[in-house]
Amino acid sequence: MATIHDVAKASGVSVTTVSVVLNNAPRPVNAETRQRVLAAARRLNYHPNAMARGLVSRRTHSLGIQFSSVEPSVVTNYYASGILSGILAEGAMRKYDIHLFTSLWENATVSGSRIKAQRTDGVLAISPVIGSDIASGLEQANLPVVVVSAPSGLPNVPYVDVDNILGARLAVEHLLELGHTRIAYLATDRTMHSEREREAGFLTGMQEAGRSVAPEFVVSTSYVLGDITQSLARLLALPAPPTALFVCNDNIALSLLKAARDLNVSIPGTLSLIGFDDTDLASLSAPALTTIRHPLRDIGATAARLLIERIEGRAVPERHIFTPELVVRASTAPPPHRT
Amino acid sequence: MATIHDVAKASGVSVTTVSVVLNNAPRPVNAETRQRVLAAARRLNYHPNAMARGLVSRRTHSLGIQFSSVEPSVVTNYYASGILSGILAEGAMRKYDIHLFTSLWENATVSGSRIKAQRTDGVLAISPVIGSDIASGLEQANLPVVVVSAPSGLPNVPYVDVDNILGARLAVEHLLELGHTRIAYLATDRTMHSEREREAGFLTGMQEAGRSVAPEFVVSTSYVLGDITQSLARLLALPAPPTALFVCNDNIALSLLKAARDLNVSIPGTLSLIGFDDTDLASLSAPALTTIRHPLRDIGATAARLLIERIEGRAVPERHIFTPELVVRASTAPPPHRT
DNA sequence: CCATTATCGGTAATCGCTTCACTGATCTTT
């Protein structure tokens, strides 16, 4: 592998000049010299060593991604996929690479080391669980940080998210407008900030409309189809079963569609169903899923952009909250007539 | 940020000793000295600088990922998700981070530089398009490379894939066994190696069973629902329409399910449908999709493992080909009776 | 009792690059 010294020797100048030419440093260089250096670099197939460069310039041109402490499989679900896709697109545009820390975040002392090794210019904390010290842990390392899908809790750490509360209210409003009164909510992993907000949005939405929610109408389930089927069966076995169901995310809503088929429950005939996220597959299911749009790619791209702005020393807003949108498809309808 | 010198000073030893202690180097160190060093490192919140370490040791403990030159969105579809998930899991286990090169591969001269910057210990080339010089381009940089989802074309570059030809034949056999004779194939992007193999597998499978395939029974479509619907409509408008359809991947098959509903075509009543990949959603669709299992996570994990083995100087097999499996669900059935 | 060896530790070179401080020319300006 050729080094900068080889290029200097080959073009008859000092390493300083080579460095200046290759980095387009703001400093006069004779046009002919420049060409000689460039030619030599090409001829020797020279590529500056990223480690050496990073060591002295303290810049790596790469963005770290730290996932939260949830199972690794969740890392590559549709959620993480969407976020990552946006980050990659933005990174490509601004010439930053993406560095994924494979170990999950535990706490600042244990997990800090890899990040503090200065391997990246900044870190994106993806959907930290509630109570995580990731934002403060990274901030104390004096590294620019942007949090995705949760408030950072720190004034100088920006975060990007969708307005989950508003989204949940849009869902509730839609169901109320259709004439539903007995509306249930299906939750899952409550360690996620977004899910808590959605549940809260559902509850306050109902409350503001003057509707009370029976405690047995708020149930929690896992991602396993069997559990989902059971939750549905239990809800429908209630003396006064719900006529509509708001599910915390599309993944579970899609599974619930399957569960409903298995239980011979007609959707939206006997039960209206609304999800959250607007996954690619929401439009392909049978019936197509009514849901709330969650702009994952935009969120990822914005987070990356804010992080890069911070890295490059520009001021950035404290947060960027996207507005969700109701997407009406075929899984919601007016409630069935009383029998 | 504390450096190794600070730790040395704080514990009253030389930097050598600090380095030896921290790296558990094979060299005797007094137990008490060791403790002093460790304590000082902890107290100063010291973390070795990855750049400095990488510069001298020529090891970064990270795996590069180079995507092929397809649209970035494809980078984070279910395919890339699955592969990435496996890579991450393996990386986590073996303490390697993952570095995503955001720029897509163009050719060895243009795209080589980022990789040759020695930022990673090796590179995984994900699904290079046919004719890509990525394997040779990386190999010439003298970096360990493993190719995913395509043959590397180079004897010393291992690759990992599923047996697409066998998979396609399993699909054909299944349909033939059900009694179908008029079987069509729906292809898409033919620049991908896997899709070419699947098409070839379909064709030879049919041929070996003594069935001829009419040219209009092999059609190509895009990922856009409209195009898929049109392709389906055209196939069914044929004088002797197919009774079964083998689709090159589940994504398109799932869209096709939707298209069939829109066109009022019963699946599997009038048309049997079989996909390829066994996406998470294949089991949730209505009807549940019969398909061929493509072990993406295993492929990703194996590719990462092979790369790490190579990096660490161990011998690895030239390739690792996974065997696909037929997963029978509800989208295939015997052909309808003649009318 | 001296040579040998095991143990414990230090000095300094090195990795490949950026950048500060500086030197000569050549060109303006008063």
Add this chain to the structure above:
DNA sequence: AAAGATCAGTGAAGCGATTACCGATAATGG
């Protein structure tokens, strides 16, 4: 014509680690 300015380029000091090489002491054996 002397004094700045500007232009083009060099030398050397790091950046923060690893590691080859060497030194000193204590234990061991013939």
